[in-house]
Amino acid sequence: MPGKAVLTGTHFMNGDEACCEGALAAGCRFFGGYPITPATEVAERMSKRLPQVGGVFIQMEDEIASMAAILGASWGGQKSMTSTSGPGFSLMMENIGLGLCTETPCVICNVQRAGPSTGLPTLVGQGDMMQARWGSHGPYEIIALCPASPQEMFDFTIQAFNLSEQFRLPVLIMADEVVGHMNERVVIPPADQITVIDRAKPNVPPAEYLPYHPGPDGVAPMANFGDGYFMHVTGLTHDERGYPTMTPAAQVEMTDRIVGKIRNNLDRILDYETLFLDDAQVAVVAYGISARSARGAVLTAREAGLKAGLVKLNVAWPFPEDFIRELSGRVKTMIMPEINLGQMVLELERLAQGRCAVRLVAHPGGTIISPRRIVEAIRQALEERP
């Protein structure tokens, strides 16, 4: 039965479902995945929705295959995605690296649950944040978005596809069980009000095409299978022709490109929101579901006359280094609430370099952090002697 790609209107849906609708609105037409709690609803909805819009859903035999399939589909010219959670995310790491090395646009939604290992399959966690950054081997930069609501699952999924197409890399949506399973209002705008960005295609004759010769923004135009460019794509270190080149010099050139296209375009990638930072003595820096608790805590603290402010990281990787460095020079304390035992807080510590105190409000997983605990941490921070 045919259906609309963009379900314009107001909905009450969960984050996993909103992720699917964002993907379809962004032009995703291929999903290869493997069911895993709490991301299964993404696969389930995609299996129903993709055939309605002429796309293909395939349940692969595991997450390794899923990740490989979406890379293949991307080279076949379709916007592609998969969804998973901790154990599956671990299995995807090698092929995420292939996607980074071959500069393949695609989107991976990780609905995080509590780990390590099988952990608490049905309960929330934010323990994959450093794995998202460093989980595949070798030097690279990654983009990871952190939605804090079903609405952001919709919005950020579109953004994830746009960033992946613009910068030619796998983009991660680092959601979590609560955002994935929580139902909330999701407003889907009319299709013509949604910005959709497609990969740049080569505009030179095949004989002149260098598949990895970067354009002015550091990103090379991408030919798809069937376009007649006869490109070679390899996970070996390669030159601008895409040919394996086993030299340290080629390694420098290639990694400069895959790292540089992110580091040199931070203004187009970084995304954070702030609240009450102007006179804040304590800044709560948070991402994903914990940013909701942080916002509640900051509002409560302000009502109590405490000078607290909020930084909500919509993009956690790349980390907004310059901004946090500057912030650390004008607050007494930065607080990071996260549902792990201390991951992104290490970034705060690295950037603060002792200019301000850095405090962690942690939970190993299974439940979200209550605003109460963060308010307590704000109070303590204000009372601490410098």
Add this chain to the structure above:
Amino acid sequence: MTTALAAAPPRHPHDDLLRTERIPHIWCSGCGIGIVFGSLMAAITKSGLARQDVAVVSGIGCTGRMAGYIRLDSFHTTHGRAIPFATGLKLARPQGKVIVASGDGDLLAIGGNHFIHAARRNMDLTVICVNNFNYGMTGGQLAPSTPFGAKTTTTPQGNPDEPFNFCALAAACGASYVARWTALHIRRLTNTILEAINHKGFSFVEIVAPCPTAFGRRNKIRGALDLLKFYYDRSVVKNHLAPGEATIDFDHNLVVGKFVEFDRPTFLDHYQMVNRGEVEAWPATGVDASAAGQRKAG
């Protein structure tokens, strides 16, 4: 003037399908992969398919390098994952022909599960497996094809494992075209690859090929031609033999031929049928609840 004297550079019949600027290749002299590569290129040419409509996907290993030398859209992926990558490529562009070319270790050890499931789905891929009985690129370690008792660098006292029969596995999983030749059956191999390319569905071609450098050397068949002939001489052609009986028996019965060829809908055929509502709900006969109850009561 020297230019007048210089002959035109020699042209190979497959030059237009080769990334000639990448030649010389990395394969050792005497390796069987080059023969298979030649057959593959000849079959692609004979198929008459438009060049931009054919892609080659490989994993890691010596055979995996084929993707790097063929002037087509070509993908050299991760170890074992050529088939799922090719699956995505094919489903995203169904009008394209996708050929997977890789080694026995890549396709059937680390990638074994993907092989099973692509065959089960009758995914419309042509899978060419060069079986040289070991991991050649890394110096000759144990593969899932290494004969019992054979020496490799990780079975220095002899292989304690039993290898398994790839063609039987492919057929058991649902592959709709299955064949095996040695690297010396060049004409038949080329025809078979052509048939496999033209076949709609999961086609599998296994080529028993010499690796004199790593495998032959450790097993006292050092000469490339000796190893090539060793396999060829022990081969017997038995077309349409039940794949389970198509053994690789080095004493007297290294069975080659075309074992399976039939038509059945591919994954995409079935996917489209299901989504058009053309597939009857399962179970097709419906369930007679009262009869089931009676049986239980009885």
Add this chain to the structure above:
Amino acid sequence: MTGNAQRELVITGFGGQGIILTGNILGKAATIHDGRHATMTQSYGPEARGGACSSQVIVSDSDIPFPYVETPQILVCMSQEGFDNNRPSLIPGGMLIWDTDLVETHDLDPSWSLFEAPATRFAEELGNKMMANIVMLGFLSALTDMVDPESLKKAMLGSVPPQTKEKNEAAFVRGREYGLAILKGKARQGAEVS
């Protein structure tokens, strides 16, 4: 209860009763039809059917920073286990609602307002006990102004299979009328006492 402040509700029961759907309908009514904020989260055991499950709904006029309900103001119990496990969380002065035939109450706080309805029995009388949750929704609509009753009915009708709309509407009305009658009775009692 007024409609302005944040309302937190927990519905508990076992898998297969439509507990999650009930929470979903409440949230839909509040967000889509009443234009307010709402979150619905759920907790469930590993089993798809028969295990304990609960749906947590928050309705508010502003953003909801913390979507978990730790101390509900309204607790709706459609199973004994749900009641036993969640009873201690209900706030003083809160509202306890239960299915007469499925729950035996105990250790009740005198500050709570107590309402029971034979929702499952009503649903059976109407032809399908699977509609007990809808009876309960109707009952709830009479007792609280957490969401507008018309919005709730609309959201309910938009959430059930089309061929069951009529029956579900009857179930909703049955629960709502029963609730209104109880309120009337309580009001009379109150008038007599004063």
